[in-house]
Amino acid sequence: MWKMAKIQRTLVVLKPDSVGRSIVGEIISRFERTGLHIAAMKMLQPSKDFFYYHYETIGTMISRRGEKAFNRQLNTMMKMPVIAIIFEWVEAVEYVRKLVGSTEPKAAAPGTIRWDYAHMSFDYADEVDIGVPNLVHASGSVEEAEKEIAHRFKKEEIFDYKPLHHAFTR
Numbered sequence: 001m002w003k004m005a006k007i008q009r010t011l012v013v014l015k016p017d018s019v020g021r022s023i024v025g026e027i028i029s030r031f032e033r034t035g036l037h038i039a040a041m042k043m044l045q046p047s048k049d050f051f052y053y054h055y056e057t058i059g060t061m062i063s064r065r066g067e068k069a070f071n072r073q074l075n076t077m078m079k080m081p082v083i084a085i086i087f088e089w090v091e092a093v094e095y096v097r098k099l100v101g102s103t104e105p106k107a108a109a110p111g112t113i114r115w116d117y118a119h120m121s122f123d124y125a126d127e128v129d130i131g132v133p134n135l136v137h138a139s140g141s142v143e144e145a146e147k148e149i150a151h152r153f154k155k156e157e158i159f160d161y162k163p164l165h166h167a168f169t170r
């Protein structure tokens with residue numbers, strides 16, 4: 001294990017709107033071009049119970065926003081398969097959230113993934129009763145990343161290697 005302090009792993013999920021629009025390559029390259037590298041990746045069609053664990057058991061969504069919000073989100077997340085990726089690099093959790101942008105695409109900063117690939121407001125999504133399609137999920141904290149990674153990946157599915165470009169980074 002070559003890892004040092006400050007090197008973190010974070011979970012990114014390319015949601016059904018990324019997969020369905022066939023833009024996963026573009027989105028993955030947004031992360032890769034900054035120096036983040038893939039430690040694990042898989043496509044999956046999670047069950048309702050799987051999303052319950054992700055959004056409620058780990059993310060406390062029902063407690064925070066109610067059952068209706070969870071059901072909307074579940075509906076959006078179950079439309080198509082998703083792609084789960086572990087990205088690794090310096091302070092990856094905070095950095096990836098910054099690249100992804102804020103939850104509501106309308107409010108996300110220009111240059112972030114959620115701004116550049118979507119235009120949608122919470123008001124509109126509520127009116128039509130859908131979970132906001134915002135392309136990507138990214139872990140919100142180091143603790144959440146650890147739980148989300150353990151939920152999706154077995155130890156043997158996660159790869160520990162030193163990318164070639166790290167010749168320039170230490």
Ligand code: TYD
Nearest residue numbers: 059073102103122125130131132134137140
């Ligand atoms: P949340 O965990 O609060 O945000 P994030 O995905 O940025 O960590 O919410 C989970 C998902 O729920 C979010 O990606 C999109 C959806 N959502 C809505 O549809 N409407 C809302 O008002 C909020 C806050 C979230």
